[in-house]
């Protein structure tokens with residue numbers, strides 16, 4: 001066992017590491033946040049596994065993370081007494097890209113040919129491998145809770161790693177040793193490390209200790225008090241935003257923070273955030289929600305589906321005392337308590353969005369721009385709340401210019417005699433605006449909603465009306481425009497040639513089965529003809545989508 005085994009990294013890890021080593025990203029500080037967050041995850045996993053198997057906690061009962069500075073040897077150690085890793089777990093976790101966020105990062109990087117990746121690293125962070133931004137070699141010594149044997153993983157990040165049995169490891173948990181690059185020696189300075197921890201990891205729910213020099217006493221630099229358990233008026237915006245970065249793995253500021261404690265029949269605390277910008281994997285079909293479930297401050301799972309799919313952009317957590325600590329996955333699926341929590345949290349997030357829309361239109365417009373296309377899925381997925389979500393929706397319209405409008409805005413601006421809400425579906429605003437179907441509406445000054453998201457063609461089918469006004473496609477069926485708006489616009493159509501009936505008969509005969517009908521129309525003012533879909537049945541954009549999907 002004395003000889004270390006050699007392993008090569010999976011190809012995508014090698015690429016990622018190459019990028020890390022050559023990255024000139026100015027804010028390399030993020031590596032520490034990534035390593036502390038792994039250490040905190042490991043402590044939370046231990047607390048969770050120990051619920052079923054208390055012996056795992058033998059020895060040191062309280063979990064903690066210890067940072068040791070070693071200026072003389074230009075080293076930094078991050079040690080936790082969490083769950084640890086077995087040999088196989090190490091090879092799997094540190095030799096392949098298991099983390100879906102990291103994989104998505106790589107895909108995005110390839111797709112955008114994003115230079116040295118620096119920008120993207122800053123935006124998303126890429127976990128453990130970010131250690132190679134500051135370290136020439138990295139050693140990970142780990143002993144899994146409950147196991148005698150410890151293992152040492154080590155690598156210079158250049159394509160291979162070794163793994164060997166070791167005696168020199170924590171009694172339980174993991175120690176990551178960074179042999180820092182020449183230009184990264186500031187990470188052995190107390191004030192630098194303390195500042196970064198305060199900024200980035202001040203609210204991890206595990207205490208953080210600092211040892212300034214190997215052999216010296218440790219002192220606390222983070223108390224592990226869970227931010228969400230404190231009362232709202234004691235928490236600054238800065239603290240909320242720092243916590244957001246920790247819990248979400250994102251690096252921007254949140255667009256909306258929702259923090260509340262529900263009391264009464266069910267007791268739980270939610271701290272949830274709407275991110276400030278669109279995460280890169282928002283449309284990844286595998287992308288699960290990112291809400292964590294805690295029971296009495298013990299992390300249980302991030303797969304509890306605490307929010308409906310159409311709120312999958314929301315990040316944060318729910319902590320409840322109403323579930324038992326040893327709640328199983330099956331129980332989570334079926335728990336009526338969790339169903340009630342899900343409902344309460346969903347409602348709260350939607351009402352918080354309503355408030356934002358009311359109080360800060362610009363901020364809401366940004367949220368809508370980033371997440372509207374996902375939120376709209378709720379219009380046909382959430383029967384109970386579809387009207388609420390529809391009211392939250394914003395649209396480009398034929399009269400909106402660069403702004404967006406709500407359906408309430410639309411209804412408020414309807415013309416005399418107009419009884420329906422008209423919409424047009426298409427690939428882009430430019431595409432719709434050029435459509436001949438629009439002419440009659442434009443001429444009469446009737447507003448038309450521009451529905452350009454693929455999702456729009458689906459939910460419009462599920463909505464009969466808004467505030468009693470039916471939704472009608474301008475490409476579908478006969479549009480009764482004669483009674484609406486600026487009637488002078490009809491003047492061009494007034495002296496219709498009586499020969500038109502003959503022409504229509506000719507068209508019908510020539511096109512035969514290719515069309516259902518041919519008729520004169522009020523919707524055109526400039527173009528001679530256009531195709532419309534029948535009144536009943538899918539509209540033309542949906543037809544195209546369904547054909548594209550091979551259905």
Ligand code: ADP
Pocket residue numbers: 034038039041042080082083084085093094099102126127128129173174
């Ligand atoms: P992520 O944390 O998002 O899964 P990382 O790249 O940060 O991705 O870490 C990869 C994996 O390595 C983790 O999922 C975990 O299994 C393992 N790991 C990293 N650090 C530790 C640690 N301190 N203790 C136990 N396991 C760890």
Ligand code: MG
Pocket residue numbers: 034037038127128
């Ligand atoms: Mg991580």
